[in-house]
Amino acid sequence: EAGVTQFPSHSVIEKGQTVTLRCDPISGHDNLYWYRRVMGKEIKFLLHFVKESKQDESGMPNNRFLAERTGGTYSTLKVQPAELEDSGVYFCASSQWQGAYEQFFGPGTRLTVL
Amino acid sequence: DQQVKQNSPSLSVQEGRISILNCDYTNSMFDYFLWYKKYPAEGPTFLISISSIKDKNEDGRFTVFLNKSAKHLSLHIVPSQPGDSAVYFCAATRFGNEKLTFGTGTRLTIIP
Numbered sequence: 001e002a003g004v005t006q007f008p009s010h011s012v013i014e015k016g017q018t019v020t021l022r023c024d025p026i027s028g029h030d031n032l033y034w035y036r037r038v039m040g041k042e043i044k045f046l047l048h049f050v051k052e053s054k055q056d057e058s059g060m061p062n063n064r065f066l067a068e069r070t071g072g073t074y075s076t077l078k079v080q081p082a083e084l085e086d087s088g089v090y091f092c093a094s095s096q097w098q099g100a101y102e103q104f105f106g107p108g109t110r111l112t113v114l
Numbered sequence: 115d116q117q118v119k120q121n122s123p124s125l126s127v128q129e130g131r132i133s134i135l136n137c138d139y140t141n142s143m144f145d146y147f148l149w150y151k152k153y154p155a156e157g158p159t160f161l162i163s164i165s166s167i168k169d170k171n172e173d174g175r176f177t178v179f180l181n182k183s184a185k186h187l188s189l190h191i192v193p194s195q196p197g198d199s200a201v202y203f204c205a206a207t208r209f210g211n212e213k214l215t216f217g218t219g220t221r222l223t224i225i226p
Contacts, residue, residue: 004157031212042116043203043216056213091157101146101207103214105157
């Protein structure tokens with residue numbers, strides 16, 4: 001069974017540009033999460049999808065971040081326009097059903113904003 | 115304000131000895147705790163968890179202890195092996211809420 005995949009693995013962009021990160025969860029997993037780790041700090045929750053609906057987006061930093069999950073399958077996280085402080089590693093995770101606290105993480109996308 | 119704290123950024127342990135990683139939390143509403151292990155260039159991998167109704171949970175070489183009154187948990191690895199070298203994250207959540215709150219991680223190095 002394939003794990004959570006993320007694309008791209010690395011992205012380097014200029015301040016003010018737009019970047020879109022993609023996550024493919026484990027097949028059959030209804031729950032999808034986005035997290036971010038900045039500069040060796042803690043891994044911070046961004047948002048949680050149940051199928052195509054946003055269950056909790058309390059961790060989204062501001063309106064420059066837009067997450068979507070079309071048809072309840074893969075998800076995208078768009079940052080527009082990117083700022084220097086957006087640099088970090090963006091992790092996606094999935095779990096099969098609500099109440100399954102053990103989440104399966106992807107390898108992350110390292111975003112560098114110059 | 116950090117609700118989950120791992121105050122030791124790094125730890126070195128001799129192979130075969132016990133590794134003890136510590137974690138403190140401030141939010142008394144947390145009632146489920148997890149440990150994740152992370153290798154470089156990979157995502158965190160679930161290791162072991164514990165519910166607040168227990169004070170100990172074992173899985174092979176890994177044991178997690180929870181002290182609710184002290185808001186403290188620890189992960190014991192016995193015996194430590196070279197493959198255990200990784201960054202370990204403590205995480206906490208509340209039943210009914212799958213949002214995980216993580217600590218900053220502890221880098222464990224096992225010395226052969």
